[in-house]
Amino acid sequence: MLEHGGNLRAASIRFNRPLADWLDLSTGLNPTWYPAPQLADNAWHRLPETDPELVRAASAFYGAPRMLAVAGTQAAIQALPQLRAPSRVVVAAPSYAEHAHHWSRHGHSMREVEYDALDAALPDCDVLVLCNPNNPTGATVAPERLLDWAAQLGRRGGWLVVDEAFGDTAPHLSVAAHSDSPGLIVLRSVGKFFGLAGVRMGFVGAHAPLLSQLADLLGPWTVSGPAQQVSTAALGDAAWQEAMRARLASEGTRLRTLLAANGIASSGTDLFQWWPEAQPEAFWQHMAERGIWVRLFPKAARGIRLGLPLDEEGWWRLALALEEWNRGSR
Structure with a gap:
């Protein structure tokens, strides 16, 4: 089975840090998920023919x-x-x-x-x-x-x-x-x-x-x-979709700007950024030691991908870790 982002339980075991203490940026998923509605009473009972x-x-x-x-x-x-x-x-x-x-x-x-x-x-x-x-x-x-x-x-x-x-x-x-x-x-x-x-x-x-x-x-x-x-x-839900596209555009710009301020020229989408990191394993290790889980690409496309933090505490943790990496690696 191939390795993917989101394997937070493996990170928790490897670095001996509780799941709740991790900032998971490894998947590129929208950290602000759609609020699931109340399910119909028979949702768990009926055979799921396609609606x-x-x-x-x-x-x-x-x-x-x-x-x-x-x-x-x-x-x-x-x-x-x-x-x-x-x-x-x-x-x-x-x-x-x-x-x-x-x-x-x-x-x-x-x-x-x-x-x-x-x-x-x-x-x-x-x-x-x-x-x-x-x-x-x-x-x-x-x-x-x-x-x-x-x-x-x-x-x-x-x-x-x-x-x-x-x-x-x-x-x-x-x-x-x-x-x-x-x-x-x-x-x-x-x-x-x-x-x-x-x-x-x-x-x-x-x-x-x-x-x-x-x-x-x-x-x-x-x-x-x-x-x-x-x-x-x-x-x-068109209203949620419109508001979320605007929010993600803003947060995507914020992430690109934060990376650029730390000397990282990245590419990506409004949901994630990627760059060909010269020291991908070292960067991944640096972040993991601070409870930040990013996606490591160690083979042909050697680089790092990371997604958006959920809240201001997450943004602060990411900014601090990037500043520490920038000071220590350059």
């Missing part, structure tokens, strides 16, 4: 013609490679590691290609997979370019898989509105912007035949009834 209202809410929020609810985008990431015969697959790199991991496990010829080389790689692949915005770097690709790639791949029976899990703060980048076209598959997540990773809710936008194949592979009752109720409320 049409959930699908309508998702299609409206993401602007997609049709969507399939799945147990987080992870479920789709694991399943999609099983729906194709062995293919030539390119996964943009660096990126969310689960994509490359699963495309390499089902007989496909998979290679990872840097974002600026994707155009050149397109003629020699059947499937192209990328995150937009990218996790962890925040790199983006213009929608017009993505749609051109999707059209080229679609004409020869290929796929463009666009993971927009972190796309809710940048809706202008989304190609979900075009996901009815053969060759384009769009993944969306309720976990990041809404801060509801625990409900395990995601959506896939694609043309109807592919969604039908994916639904058959995943089987019935993949998304719990409580998760459907909470997600339907979140996706339909």
Whole structure:
């Protein structure tokens, strides 16, 4: 199993610090989660057939013609490679590691290609997979370019898989509105912007035949009834969404400014920042010793990703730790 952010229990054991004493910045999730509504009395009793209202809410929020609810985008990431015969697959790199991991496990010829080389790689692949915005770097690709790639791949029976899990703060980048076209598959997540990773809710936008194949592979009752109720409320709450986008834009600027004040040139989204740290293990250790859990990338893309603190105490702790690192490492 690959390592991911949010593994706070492991941090607690390794550094002998109680869970409550940690500032967890390792996931890039919105620290101000959507307030879950009161559940219907039968939420825990009924078999969780998909509620049409959930699908309508998702299609409206993401602007997609049709969507399939799945147990987080992870479920789709694991399943999609099983729906194709062995293919030539390119996964943009660096990126969310689960994509490359699963495309390499089902007989496909998979290679990872840097974002600026994707155009050149397109003629020699059947499937192209990328995150937009990218996790962890925040790199983006213009929608017009993505749609051109999707059209080229679609004409020869290929796929463009666009993971927009972190796309809710940048809706202008989304190609979900075009996901009815053969060759384009769009993944969306309720976990990041809404801060509801625990409900395990995601959506896939694609043309109807592919969604039908994916639904058959995943089987019935993949998304719990409580998760459907909470997600339907979140996706339909336009006032909360508007206010939260404004808040995250402000806090994202605050994080970039704080890092820059400590000599760190970062990139990212309104939810997280990333930079190619020269001493990533040392930085990670420095932060962990102060009860701040950040995401370490120790391999090819050597760097650090961190998200937003929840409150002013968290901002103070982060600022102090960064100042101490800046004084000690430079």
